[in-house]
Amino acid sequence: MSVIDAVPVTDSEPTEDYVNLGVFGRLTHRRGWLSQHLGTAVIGFVLGYLLGHWLGNVVAGGYSYVQNSGQNNVADTGGLLLGVLGWLFGAGALNYPIAKMMGREPAEERFDPSWTRYFRYTADHKVVGLQYIFSVLTFLFTGGLLAMAIRTELLSPTSHAFGPGTYIAIVSEHGTVMMMMATSIVVGPFGNWLVPLMIGARRTAFPRVEAFSFWTFTAGYLVIMSALFYGGFPTGWTGYAPLQTQAGAGMMSYLVGFAVIGMGMMAAGFNLAVTIVTCRAPGLTWGRLPIFVWSVLATAALLTLATPTLVAGGFLGILDRTAQTAFYVNEHGGSSYLWQNLFWFFGHPEVYIMALPGFGIVAEMLPVFTRKPLFAYKVAAAGMLGVALLSFFVWQHHLFQSGINPDMRPLFMLTTELISIPTGFIYLVGLGTLYKAKIRFEIPMLFALALFFNFLIGGVTGVFLSDVPVNVQVHGSFFVLAHFHYTIMGGLVFAFFGGIYYWFPKMTGKMMNKTLGKIHFWMMFIFFNLTFFPMFIIGLLGQPRRVFEYAQNLQTLNDIASVSAFFLGASFVVFVANFVWSIFINPVAAPPNPWDSLGLEWQTPSPVPYYNFERIPVIMADPYHYSEPNAPQLADLGVGSDRTDEKVEVGK
Amino acid sequence: MTDTSTREPRHFARMFVLWLVVAGVADALFYTLAGPHVPPGTMTTSAKDNQFDFNVLLVIALPVLIAVWIYMGYAIVMWRSTRKGVAEPVGGAVARGNKGVQFAWIASTSTIVMGLFVFGTVALINGAGSGGGEGPNPVWSPNSKAPLQVQVIGQQWKFTYRYPSFGGFETTQLILPNNTTIEFHVTSLDVTHDFWAYQLGVKADANPQLDNVAYTTTRETGSVTVRCDELCGIWHGAMYNYGRVISPAAFEAWATATQRASVANTKLLPPYALTYVPDANGADGGLYPTNVDPYSASEVYGAKVAAS
């Protein structure tokens, strides 16, 4: 298995045969234009696509999915799959897995000081984390532009800006891109960047799996965007069969794209879960683990275990459209319910994949900005694990009116409502930590408080949706849409931006502009609520999701939502301006610990050395002792006396 | 530690009083002013029950929302750091996790949740499925002896309706008699649709070759909006129509008249059945080849299809 390949960075043995990857090693170690990087990955994708398409036509020549259409889904699938393979090969992801078949050992990666390392296949978790940030932002803004298109169409109750088919394609693309992005928005950037630092590790357990997860994630972006060039797909992000089986070639991009992203999700979750379990520094007991790491652990478990079901469902869908099996076609011995079960069995853990890391981020930031220990730490950790476990038992609440297992509805109503108890723990933690605190309204704290405001509305409406009688009224309407935007965008995306403002100084050594940050926050917060709150009412008044025509009397509310959405979109332009300004145009050096945090990640030198810690730290306390003037030392970093210049003053 | 010379205000008493007033007013205002107008209205038993259910949930939810907001607002105003730069640490008892508070929180949220579950289940069973699709063998059905059966057929991209008690005629209009228990049998000719009769408080997925039953009893006359609530392709947004609930006498007259008018076409329809799908193929052949027996992989996948 290629995934079992820990990099022995600390092995002190002689390294002559050790670094030798043969011809692939020479590829990996070359630098400059002739090496492997993003550019060769793109070339690999294109060549792989062409090869796969040709191959598909060879093995299934003359066979077209739809008679006379010239549409050959075998060729399309082959093209996309080999495109992904070519992408990975071009990036250099396959060098070691191939060399390994000849019994070679992993090469020890040397630190690459050049900026080009950000465009390479690298096992450095800090570089991967930053690569992820730029990628998820690309995902987010692509999906955001599509959202602007949706709101443009909904300015008027009839079809006006786009044709109905185009509109459905935009809606589907928006939903899918955003869902793919949201699975990785925190675990990818912050999980990879911060977890090793927070647990005192010099690397993740499987650094190449970590890099693989990133390059698969980006390949998934190319695949899902290819849907637009195939004419889009009409099923929304849920991809309901048998519409899935009826749809045009763009559907292949959805199925293959989700499978590829799923591989990336599994790889990322696998690596982080193992890292947290095995690579903690001495003294870092479960009771001292930073709460963000707990949230990543719960999320990683969900990513690893729930995603295979999605990949299986997509795999069956791909077979339906290429080998002409009939899994989802009732008339041929299949079942349209099968997809709904498989999809939602993944789909509900998925939404907690999107909620938990957000909780982790705000719980991590609250003590810093209130100068208090985290309230009810154990409850918070237990809550995250409880949510993760329960999320496997709630999936049929998406199917209350579908006619599947109607007698099970009370049970799924119960499990769904039960999940609000561990979810509520985050409020216990938040409110308890605020009590008699010394709150500092720095920008990250603003985002954290906004999460509590938004997620409350999202969470409470979730209870409404879990109640079967109310669900009859609001299922599939804009009410649902508002609900999950309040939880995912109001929760996760707010936490993500809070996290960027909070950890940006650590990651880049630069401060983000405060004024622009405040403008960004307030615009985002106000217009987010103005965009999505009216949608609750729109949904209650009877507007189903994903429609291009709605009742005339709902136009005012829809227009409020649309105009607010444009301002919400504009707030991200402010963010991009701030981001680019602070990194590239006018960088301001950040102090080593600008928020005065006790977290282990802030105790490392800035910029963080390649191996994170010169000596493996020995953890001696949990990182939340803000209440004591002379807080116990968090960790013995074991740094020699020659490093006094880099020692960081913490905890006052 | 707080200075003993300055009296610490009783924060919780303040917040509690504020909460009691605001939550009480909000609940009372909502229930009396907005409550009766909450969608989907009271046209049927299921709509009325679901409206009541929604109102109960909101009356419980508002105080919870308000409690958190008041607490957060209070905290933001009262407990902000006044110092420039980093505040001094907060020590003492407030910095320790209070077990009693944790227990109270968990106990109260659990109580609310279990209460909601019991309430929802009772509402679901008493409401005979609350107007939701209950699959082919409904577990909860109304007491009515002779409900009016109406079959809802979803197809891309229109709902049509069959009335088996009137010779099984099929029409594009949904007309229902008042004060009658209706038994909807929802099915589809192609992909998955969802029959959402908004004012009736009825919602049920339409699946090919499957029967999905939903019950409701009409209480008031008026207009009904029917929309498709499950994405079904390009014209999903245009898949709606308007129906009416009318007096039983008027319904009888309409039904017999329509039965008579469409008798010629009704003869050509397949006999009434709970599922209703001729085949998965289009007008000119389907996705799945028909002549695959004896099966040969090369025949199916390698055969050149003649261009027409």
Next chain:
Amino acid sequence: MTATARRHEVMTSTPEEAEYELRQSINSYWTGGRLLVGMFTFFVASLAFTYFYLRSSNSGGLWRPAHVTAPTGTGAAIFAFSAVAALLAVVGYRRFQSGGVQDWKVAGWTAVMALVIAMGLQIYQLTQLPFYPGSSGYASTFIAWAVTNVFLLICLLYWMETLLAQSMRLRSALPVGETVADSASPRAQKFRGNLESCTFFFQFAAIVAVLFWALIYLI
């Protein structure tokens, strides 16, 4: 050398640290191997769910028309070769633990051969089907299992092959007189962790093979 450059370039572990990180690596193999099995379990459980779901819903009476079965002889042979491979991996590992590195290598290479044959048979069987993939629920499920099985066999093959290849290179790298089964060198220790996980995965694959052989061909 500047402080910054040194910080990035130089990383000398103390012996305690090297030992600690070696433990971490070995534990990672153990934990990773178990998590991998969990991951695959959810995948094949989805297929088993599909099997039972389509079987019980029997849409249009088309779960499985009478007497339609994938070629049973080939199916039994695929199962037999997969099972033999798993057995060899387990028995070989037992021998390895008691020092029989050579025995393990022979068993391992034989297992690889058995897997190649099983894979070849599985692909051959896909080209010789007596039914059309979309003709019934059973036909569809069979196709999904066959493709999954090819993938699973490739994973097993790859893992076993890389270990065998690695052990051959290790032989010359280890101090004279030590074998990969008893050497205290970090590389040998990690190799053993990897091999343990691999053997565990073979056991899991054997269970999956039995289960699906029974589902597809027996019942």
Next chain:
Amino acid sequence: MSLRGRLATALALFLAVVGLALWVVFGFITPTTPTTDFTSAQPAGSPVNLTIQAVGAIGFGPHPTWVSYLVKTPAGKWIQSTIWKLPAHTKVNLTIMQYDSGSPLRNQIWGQVAGTQGGTELLNGKPISFYNSYGGNGVGHTFAVPAIGLVVPLVGVPSSAPNICGTAPCTPNYAHNVIKVSFTTPSAGSYSWQCFVPCGLGTLYGNGGPMGALGYMGGFLDVTA
């Protein structure tokens, strides 16, 4: 690089991204079906004469094998356009030239003529109120505007006819049926119309392909005041 230089570079890159987004919007996701205007062809108030044809294969464009409707512009030219601008509250004399063959309907309700003047259609001059799709030549397509209850079944030409039109636009020299109906346009608004015969050749349930794309088997009546 100077501050100004970095600023300029960032702005240039930003503009490049905006350009890329606009290229995608206008190149791939904006509608490509043209609108045909019938509001100014006749004097206000007088009936609009609308002539369309249904063909088995469009013969050109990205999907030459797809079944499609074509419309005759006021200038007398046959084009592929399914969005038609019509005046409100006006009588429309609709003539449909049906060049495609037919088949039994999946749902015979679409054999019933509805929403037309007199509840009938003129099939080659003979009035009919419904058509048995299981007999005769079957029904090839329907022209239906669900929002105003208009359903016009288009009886197919015999599939054995020697002169079936291969590609559009078809001329009356080929086998065809002429169907004429009259209806009155509703008040201003956008009304979708579609075909209810699953004629999306070969796709599952016959409703993919041309049935699932604007410009072939569906469009809008863009009714203006």
